[in-house]
Amino acid sequence: MQVIMYSKDNCVYCDKARNLLKVKAVESIEYKLGKDFERETLLEEFPQARSFPVITVDKKFIGGYNELKIVMDAVKMMKHMQGVNQ
Numbered sequence: 001m002q003v004i005m006y007s008k009d010n011c012v013y014c015d016k017a018r019n020l021l022k023v024k025a026v027e028s029i030e031y032k033l034g035k036d037f038e039r040e041t042l043l044e045e046f047p048q049a050r051s052f053p054v055i056t057v058d059k060k061f062i063g064g065y066n067e068l069k070i071v072m073d074a075v076k077m078m079k080h081m082q083g084v085n086q
Contacts, residue, residue, distance in 0.1 A: 001026065001058060001075070002029075002057070002058050002059070003021060003027070003028035003055065003068075004028065004029045004030075004055070004059075005017055005018070005028055005030045005031070005053045005054070006031050006033070006049075006052070006053060006055075007031070007033065007052055007053045008032065008033035008052045009032070009033075013051070013053060013064055013065040016065045017053050017055060020069060020072060021068075046061050048061065053065060053068075057071055
C-alpha cells in the first residue's frame with residue numbers, strides 16, 4: 001500500500017494523519033504546502049480536495065484524516081479475518 005499525504009504547517013488533522021501512519025507502521029511520502037507543491041497545483045490534480053491533509057492510497061484520492069482512519073481500520077479488519085480463516 002503506497003500512501004502519499006499532502007500537508008501544511010499548523011494543521012491538526014495533518015498531525016493526526018501523520019501519527020496514525022506512524023502508529024500503524026505504514027510508510028508514507030509527505031509533501032508540504034509551499035515547499036513541495038502549491039495549492040493551485042494540488043487543486044488541479046485533486047479538484048475534490050477541500051481541506052488538508054489530502055491523502056492518496058495507491059495513487060487514488062481517498063480524502064483526509066477521517067477517510068485514512070476508515071481505510072486503516074478496514075485493513076486491520078481484513079488482516080484479522082485472514083487470521084481467523086487460516
